[in-house]
Amino acid sequence: MAISEDGKKRLDRKVNQVSAVLLPLLEVGGIAYTSYVLVYLVCVQYLMKPSPGFGLEARNATGVTLIVIYCVILLGFAVTFLRLLQVIWVDPGLVSRGDPASEKKTAPMDYFDRFEAYICDHEGYPTWCWDCHNWKPDRAHHSSQLNRCVKRMDHFCPYAGGMIAERSHKFFVQFCFYGFLYTGYVLIVMAVFLAERAEKLDSTPGTWVAATALGGIFFLFAFGMFCTTCYNMALNYTTIEALQRDGTYNIAVLKTAAPSATIASAGKANIVYEFERPPLRSYVVLETERGQNPWDRGALRNVKDIMGESVWHWFSWKMSPCTAHNDPRGEYIWGPAVSRLIEEHGAASARRRRRRGSRRSSEA
Ligand SMILES: [Zn+2]
Incomplete structure (x- = not known):
């Protein structure tokens, strides 16, 4: 059965709306997983309480410092994300609809x-x-x-939960900033201790590799988005106007x-x-x-x-x-x-x- 033009538009709209809910949920899942690997597996299990079989000394100060910095960045990221979602869901800058009977040539100006x-x-x-x-x-x-x-x-950004426009633009910039800070921190910490563990213990656990890869991919994405957004903002272009x-x-x-x-x-x-x-x-x-x-x-x-x-x-x-x-x-x-x-x-x-x-x- 062929789908009408209106039907296609409605389907497209539904797909976008669902992805704008699913992607933020997946991101929260990714953050929970990364927190488990970085805080528990790396800082607590590997640095602060290494298994006696490893033959490594406990590094409590390093572990605590890394956890504190992680929590501060994550808090900034989480608070910014919540503010962004609130503005996107309440009103990113909607224009009211006109009377369906009104026409261009006669509508009041x-x-x-x-x-x-x-x-x-x-x-x-x-x-x-x-x-x-x-x-x-x-x-x-x-x-x-x-x-x-x-x-x-x-633009419509399903990763950020919806429409980036007049009211949500500022919080999107903050979201990208904390996003690249957070993923950059995860990438550096994970890469350093993954390399150390590979050298000292000749082991590279899958959980560590997965968290490093997640950090790397999303760091590139968030950093690219942050730079593009700042560049357009400095020229006072929206993404549409820049095109x-x-x-x-x-x-x-x-x-x-x-x-x-x-x-x-x-x-x-x-x-x-x-x-x-x-x-x-x-x-x-x-x-x-x-x-x-x-x-x-x-x-x-x-x-x-x-x-x-x-x-x-x-x-x-x-x-x-x-x-x-x-x-x-x-x-x-x-x-x-x-x-x-x-x-x-x-x-x-x-x-x-x-x-x-x-x-x-x-x-x-
Ligand atoms: Zn319109």
Whole structure:
């Protein structure tokens, strides 16, 4: 029996949802197994209480120190993982659905009226989601796994338990950081004592080899993920935006919300369209240069927008500053390139032009 397109989507969604529960459970199982091998078999049995047949001296200080460091890193990892799961399950940044009867050409656009600029198509419409029947805020994408649009969507990560987006991104970075710290520590401790045991006792127990291999594989994975995530974060790209980094953006810039203003931007660079939205608003649609990221404000500022203002915040449970949405100029704070365009074409520039015009007429 053939499965319909909708059926395939539903099946796909189910598979993703199940893997986002199963993989974290498997990870917890892996951590429990590694803890048993590293803490009990290596630290307690091999270092602190070696069998008399081994002919080795007890190394209590080494064993205790290794266990304490292991517990501290594991605690950081576990707490971070719980916070990440909590945000992913409660709300990673979901956009509300629209009325199923609403259409792109007639749907109200009040949401965008509070901004001086927003991402749009070549006619000045914000991006429409045909599945959610609603506008997509800047940087939002439709997730086929959640069947919802998600703000500043990055990717769906079944290893982390679900959607990495505006609200969960910071905790995902923390999760990757503790993940590579934890797996790196396991890898080093296991590799050192496995090599020592092989040399002194000519034995390599399967449990030790398995824990070393697990540490190695997941270290490579977590470290790679951490580096990629930090690199994109420093450039202020989501994973989706990084894949489309050579493209351009159309940005609708509010010229004025006053009825009498004249439109005087013809002939300026980057303009693809001009339009008015009754009763009062007039806009100019500008195209960014190829490869220009509208939200890039410099590496440190970009990192702080996600992680927090101070290093203390980077490790805390506090939400990312970018979730505050308190800038009247846009959904997210624009980078200097777009700020210049707003200055040049937007309402402030129209007010300056009007002031200059009225000065000239009063002098005449
Ligand atoms: Zn959607």
